[in-house]
Amino acid sequence: MTSLVIAEHDNALLKDATHKTVTAAAAISSPVHVLVAGKGCAAVAQAAAKIAGVEKVLLADAPYLEKMLAEPMEALILSVADGYEAILAPATTTGKNYLPRVAAKLDVPQVSEILKVVSPDTFERPIYAGNAIETVQASAGKKVITVRTTAFAAAAEGASAAVESVTVPPDPGLSGFAGEELSKSERPELTSAKIVISGGRGLGSAENFHLLDSIADKLHAAVGASRAAVDAGYVPNDYQVGQTGKVVAPDLYLAVGISGAIQHLAGMKDSRVIAAINKDEEAPIFQVADYGLVADLFKALPELDEELARRGYK
């Protein structure tokens, strides 16, 4: 039986969330097909065809698929759903937006944000902000699943699957794209960076948040934030790490001026190494940090920057 993975991309580049979702899909039902939906995205389909374990790529190209809005995505996925045992998407804001529509129309439950495939019909997923892990079995019907990408390794490349164009159903015409404000950054993406440095309310202002910049540059790190820092307007919403923001699992997570609320920990506690700088030695973040520095960040950050420079980091 075959599984279908919906590709994550920006019409030019395939995102590695797709490779990770393919890994999960292959553990459920092989071979794997990938659906690339977008506008002018043939290059993305070619890239998807290289993922190991992928047997076929379906290319759906239409102007109204450019932003992968939920309503036309639902119509498209339903039009190709027959014959697939499982349909998977990465648990990004894009996947979370369209996939529940597909599950509802297929009259099957969706299993959200799986962490592990225990067996082809049994999955682990986090509940209560990751304070408990639920093992669920989905026995009847098609499996509709979103995948927490930090929990799966990326499938390798090296295959050369066939790319097949599919007929795209008409736009349901329920919604339309009206604009976007995307954060621009030369830094690596939060969810795939090896090092993440996040700031919290302790930074005190948008201006002070820039204290993290030169350190992040020297370490090729992505910059993240707590909800409090986003709510206070220090940084845009897409910086938020946590239960209801992004989930990251880098080699190193450095939390600066972040108390360590459970909602924040939910988004970073699977990092390989956690370090924290906080002036309050009782801050809960120290209960999960491998290395904790009790210090005033306004003193520690400039020192850290200088020390990195002294050690040759540019």
Place this chain on the structure above:
Amino acid sequence: MKVLVPVKRVIDYNVKVRVKADQSGVDLANVKMSMNPFDEIAVEEAVRLKEKGKVTEVVAVSIGPQQASETLRTALAMGADRGLLVKADGPVEPLAVAKILKAIVDAEKPDLVIAGKQAIDDDSNQVGQMLAALLGWGQGTFAHSLELDGASAKIAREIDGGLQTVTVKLPAVMTTDLRLNQPRYASLPNIMKAKKKPIAEKTPADYGVDTAPRLKVLKVSEPPRRGAGVKVASVAELLDRLKDAGVMP
């Protein structure tokens, strides 16, 4: 224009959840319960629309045990006009919730449903999208701002890359994200007033919906624990340790 707001009674977000020793679930005995925080944001948004004169009626719905009527009272105290409790003991999966809500929408005919983007207990993030699909409506999920303009809604959405704005034809479903608004605390007079507002009671059977779980929960377990590590005395020591741990570039 009428708005329907589904609200869920969940464990309070400040409570530290404990997994039961027999792995059958989490311990909810004597634990503080509250309205799901994203649903508070949904109620707030609906009430603000009413205060601005754009909406004439706000109906709050809760699917859950008898005590979920307290959650409805909170919504009424915040400014919703009336409540509807669909009594169901035990967990109701998102798909069944969406089916019940669809039946309620068919009867109530709201122009907009405002739901929370996820419940902080099961963290599923499904109901709004499922409801929109079952109704054949458009959706604006993870809303950061909302502008109503006649036959459509302009919704800025919090997405992984930043913000995306969509226009959605009404009727539609919107789900809330954290920055949409800051929910109010109900004032004492409004809490008193809410006691007199009507709450109707129904059951899933009244809507012809079977709420038997479709997913089988085999167990609920503790996540791997991280121990506290060591305190370092200086920035230099921190960097030494990180280097030894092999995480410095």
